[in-house]
Amino acid sequence: MKVSKFGGSSVASAEQLVKVGAIINDDSKRKFIVVSAPGKRFKGDEKITDLLIQLGESYISNQPFDNVLDKILTRFSGIINELNISNSVLDDINQTIQSILSKQITDERKMDALKSVGEDSSAKILSQYLKSLNLNASYLNPKDAGIIVSNEPGRAQILPQSFEKLYALRERNEILVIPGFFGYTEDEQLVTFSRGGSDITGSIVAAGVKADLYENFTDVDSVYSVNPQIVQDPIEITSLTYREMRELSYAGFSVFHDEALIPAFKENIPVCIKNTNNPTSLGTMIVASKKHDKKCVVGIASAAGFCSLYVSKYLMNREVGFGRKLLQILEDEDISFEHAPSGIDDMSVIIRESQLTAEKENSILKRVKEELNADMVTFHRNLAMIMIVGEGIMSTIGIAQKATTAITEADVNIEMINQGSSEVSIMFGIRAEGINRAIQSLYTAFFE
Template sequence: MKVSKFGGSSVANAEMLKKVANIIQADEERKFVVVSAPGKRFDGDHKVTDLFIELLNQFTAGVDYQETLTQVTDRFRMITQDLSLSNEIPDHLEKKIVELFSLKKSHEQLIDELKSFGEDTLARIFSDYLTMLGIKSTYKNPKEAGIIVSDDYGNATILNEAYEKLYELRNQEGVVVIPGFFGYTKTGELRTFPRGGSDITGSIIAAGVEADLYENFTDVSSVYCVNPKLVHEPKEITMLTYKEMRELSYSGFSVFHDEALIPAFKKKIPVVVKNTHQPDCPGTMIKAEKEDFSKPVVGIASDEGFSSIYVRKYLMNRELGFGLRLLKILVDENISFEHAPSGIDDMSVIVRTHQLTQEKEEKVLKRIQEELHVDTISIQHNLAMIMLVGEGMSQRINVAAKATKAIAEATTNIEMINQGSSEVSMMFGIESDKLQQTVQSLYREFFEHSPSS
C-alpha cells in the first residue's frame, strides 16, 4: 500500500494531471493520493495559492478584486475543460469565495480558508477525472478523513488522536484523493499547516494508514548531493536516512521543509522522492537506518542570510546562568537562534538576519552590554552556513581535515565551525560572497576525488 503525494509543479495543468493519472494507473498499490494546489506552469507564472493570497489582500484593502478572482477560477476552468470535465467545480469555487467574503470572519480565518481552496478544488477535480477514466476514486475532505489538528492559524500540527481515525481509511475501496495543506480542529474549524503543508499531509496519511511506502512526486528525479545552482550537474543521492534528510532540509535543501516528514519518520515508513516526468526512475529512498557507511558525507547543504552576535567576558564559564540570560534577551525580542558555539570566555549566537531589524539590533546589543556587563560585543552580518551531512561522520577521523583543506583551497576564511553538537553534520560559517566557490571546492573534495574517507 502506497501513499503518493504530488507537488504544485506536478498538478500545474491538465497535461500534468494526465501524467499523474497514468502514474496512479500504473501501480494498483497507489491507493492514496495527496495533491497540492496548482503551481507555476512556466517562468513568470503564478502559483494558485499566491493568487488566493493576493485576492485576500485586495479584498482587505477594499479594492476591486474581480480580475484576480477571474484569474483563479480560470486556472481551474482551463484544467476541467482540457480534461473534458464540466465547469461545475470551478463555478462552485467562485461562489464559495464570494460567500466567504460576505461572512464576518477574522483575517486569520479568511487566509486559512482561502489558502485551502487550491488543494481542495484540485483534489475534487482530479478525483472526478480518475472516475471518468474508469478508476474507482473517492474524494475525501480532511475532516471526513480524520485529519484532526491543533487550533493554530497557519501553523497547525496533527493531534495523536487523529491516527486511529486515519487508519480506518485502509478500508476504503479504490483510490482515495485527499487535498493537502489543511485539517480541522476538534470543533470543526479549518486550519492550515505551515510551509510544506501538502508534504505534511502526505506524511500524516502515510503514518495514519501505516503505508508500506510514501512516494513524494516532484519535478526532480532525486535529491542531489548539493544545490544544482551552485554546482553544475551534481551527483544524485540514491539513499538517505531520516536524520540526514532532516539536517539537509533544515540547512537549505528545498526538496522538503525540515518538519514535513516527521509523521512518517516516527512510524519508520520509507519515503521515496520521485519525478512526475520520469516516474520509472528509482529516485532517492529515505529510510530509518543507514545501510552504506562507505561515504561519510552524503550531501552539502548551504544557506545565506545569517548574522553572528559575539560576546566575550573574562571568566564567563564560571558565571552561572550567563548563557541563559543571553538567550533570554533574544527571546524577549522574539528572536530565535540557530547555533550557539562557545568557548571559555566567549560565545557566539547565530541568528537569521531577517529577524534583526535595526531597532532590534540596537536594543539587543544595548541590553547585553548593560545586563551582562560583557568585555566585548560585536555583530557580524552577511554570513553563510555550509553543512556537511552524513550519519557516522563524527566517527571518521579525517572528515574535518579534508573539509578545512577544501575550504582553504577556496581561499575562504572560516568564521565559525561546529561539529560537537551533532553526530550527523559538521557546520562551517563563512562570508556570504565566498559561498559558491567554497561549496564547489567541498564538492570536488568529497564527491569527485576519493569516493570514501
C-alpha cells in the first residue's frame, strides 16, 4: 500500500492533474493521495497560496481585495473547466472563502484558514476528476481523517492520538484524497503547519496508515547532489538515508520540507522521490540506513539569509548560566536559533534574518549589553550556510581538509565551522556573496 503526495507543480494546471490521474490509475496500491495547493505553471506565475495570503492581508487591512479573489477563482475555474468536471466544485471553493472572510475569528486564525484553501481545493478538484475516470475516489477532510494538531497557528505539530485514527482509514476501500498543510486542534480549530507543510501531511498519513512506501511526486527525476541552478548537470543521488535527507532539506534542498520525513522515519517507511512528468524514472530512495563507502559525501546544500549575533565577554567560560541567559533573551523575542559555536570569551548565535526586525535587533543588543554585561555585542548580516552531507563523514579522514581547501580556492573566507554537532554533516558559514563560487569549487572537489 502506497501513500502518494503530489506537490504544487504537479497540481498547478489541468494538464498536470491529468498526469496525476494517470499515475494514480496506473497503480492500484496508491490508496492515499495527499496534495499541495496549485503552484507556478511557468516562470513568473503566482502560487495560489501566495494569492490567498494577499487576499487575507488585504481583507485584514481593509484594502480592496476583489482583484485578488478574482485571480484565485479564475485560476480554479480554468482547471475545473479543462478537466470537464462539475462547476459545483468552484461554487464550493467560493463559498469556503466567503465563509472564512465573514467568520468572527482572530486575524491569525483567518489567515490560517485562508491559506488552507489552496490544498483543500486541490483535493476537491482531484477527487472529482478521479471519479470522472471511473475510479472509486473520495475527498477526505483532515478533520475526518483524524489529523489532530497542536494549537499553534502557522506552525502546528501533529499530536500522537492522530496515528490511531489514521490507521483506521486502512479499512476503507476507496482512493482517499487528503489536502495537505493543515489539521485541526482537539477543539476543532483549523491550524496550518509551517509553509511547505503538505510534505509533513504526506509523511504523517504514511506513518499513520503504516504504508509500505511513501511516494513524493515533484518536478525533478531525483534529488541532485547540488543545486542545479548553481552547478550545471550535477549528478543524481539514487539513495539517501533519512538523516542525510534531513540535513540536505534543512540546508536549502527544496525537494522536501525539512520536517517532512520525521513521521515516516519513526515508522521506518521508505520514501521515494519521483517526477510527475516522468513517473517511470527510478527517482531517489530514502531509507533508514545504507552501507558507507569511501566517497562518503552525497550532497552539498546551501542556504542564504542568516545572521550572527556575536557576544564577547572576558572569562565568559567561567560564568555559570551565561549561554542559558543569552538564549533566554532570544526566546523572549520569539526567535529560534540554528547554531551556537562558542569560545572561552565569545559566543555566536546563528539565526535566520527573516526573524529579526529592527525593533527586535535593538532590543536584543540592549538587553545583552545591560543584563549580561557583555564587552561587545554585534550583529553580522548577509551570511550563508553550506552543508557537506554524508553518512560516515565524521569517521572519514580528510573530508574537512578537502572542503576547506575547496572553499579557499574559490577565494571565499570561512567565517565559522561547525562539525561536532552532527554525525552526517559539516557546516561552514561564509559571506552570502561567495556562495556560488564556494559551491562550484566544492562540487569539483567532491564529485568531479
